Amino acid sequence: MRRAAGGKAGRAKLPAAVRLGRSGVHGHGLFARDLIPQGERVIEYVGERITKAEAVRREDRRLARLAAGGDGCVYVFELNQRHDLDGAVPWNPARRINHSCAPNCEAQRGRGRIWIVARRDIAPGEELTYDYGFDLAEWRDHPCRCGAEQCAGYIVNGGQRWRVRRRLAAGRK
Ligand SMILES: C[S@@+](CC[C@H](N)C(=O)[O-])C[C@H]1O[C@@H](n2cnc3c(N)ncnc32)[C@H](O)[C@@H]1O
Ligand SMILES: [Zn+2]
Numbered sequence: 001m002r003r004a005a006g007g008k009a010g011r012a013k014l015p016a017a018v019r020l021g022r023s024g025v026h027g028h029g030l031f032a033r034d035l036i037p038q039g040e041r042v043i044e045y046v047g048e049r050i051t052k053a054e055a056v057r058r059e060d061r062r063l064a065r066l067a068a069g070g071d072g073c074v075y076v077f078e079l080n081q082r083h084d085l086d087g088a089v090p091w092n093p094a095r096r097i098n099h100s101c102a103p104n105c106e107a108q109r110g111r112g113r114i115w116i117v118a119r120r121d122i123a124p125g126e127e128l129t130y131d132y133g134f135d136l137a138e139w140r141d142h143p144c145r146c147g148a149e150q151c152a153g154y155i156v157n158g159g160q161r162w163r164v165r166r167r168l169a170a171g172r173k
Contacts, residue, residue: 011090011091012046012090012091012092012093013093014030014043014093015042015043016033016034017032017033017034017036017042018030018031018032018033018036018042018043018093018128019031019033020093020096023098023127024127024147025098025099025100025127025129025145025146025147026098026145027073027096027098028096029096029097029098029127029128029129030043030093030094030096030097030127030128031125031126031127031128032122032123032124032125032126032128033124034124035121035122035123035124036118036121036122037118037121038118038119038120038121039117039118040117040118041115041116041117042105042115042116042117042118042128043093043094043097043115043116044094044113044114044115044116045077045085045087045092045094045095045107045114045115045116046085046087046089046091046092046094046114047075047077047085047086047087047088047089047092047095048085048086048089049079049083049084049085049112050076050083050084050085050086051082051083051084052082052083052084054084055076055084055086058076058086059076062074073088074132074142075087075088075092075095076088077107077114078133079109079112079114080109080112083112085114094116097116097128097129097130098127098129098146099129099130099131099132099134099144099146099155100129100130100131100146100148100151101131101144101146101148101150101151101152101158101161102146102148102149102150102151103119103129103130103131104118104119104120104122104126104128104129105117105118105119105122105128105129105130106119106130106131107130107131107133116128116130129146131157131158132155132157133157133158134155134156134157135156135157135160136156136157136160136163136164139154139155139156139164139167140154142154142155142156143155152164152165152168153168
């Protein structure tokens with residue numbers, strides 16, 4: 001097995017300010033236990049560092065699982081131009097964080113690591129979310145159930161959501 005980036009094998013402990021729970025958005029999610037102040041690094045997204053070619057192979061396997069009626073969850077996170085992180089490992093509790101079109105956290109990348117950082121103060125009980133930043137190309141494959149007022153209905157990065165709205169309004173694919 002490849003070395004895990006930013007973490008060790010085993011089951012990682014959650015930061016004290018966060019708990020795991022059932023999400024109204026999808027499956028499980030992470031929730032604030034205490035107030036999390038704006039700017040706080042809440043949790044690191046860790047996983048197996050893989051090449052882009054390996055990420056493509058794993059995406060093909062994910063699509064095959066989905067077509068067979070299995071789990072289509074995306075856990076591969078773009079790290080930099082050469083590598084991605086596959087966060088589908090038990091020592092990555094951050095893999096439970098769902099996407100929102102009005103997120104309270106953001107992913108910050110640097111020095112080969114990915115941190116989930118609070119964009120604003122987060123109240124106890126709030127679900128943690130960030131913008132997955134998905135590309136426009138496969139927008140139809142990722143319906144969004146974040147429930148935000150500005151939700152585009154699909155998981156697409158904030159800068160391109162207007163294109164989804166325009167396509168939906170025009171009835172285009
Ligand atoms: C990294 S997992 C998030 C954690 C997941 N809820 C779980 O229980 O493990 C990413 C997957 O969760 C689902 N997901 C996350 N945010 C979503 C959203 N806003 N709307 C619909 N599905 C979402 C999608 O299936 C996505 O591929
Ligand atoms: Zn949404």
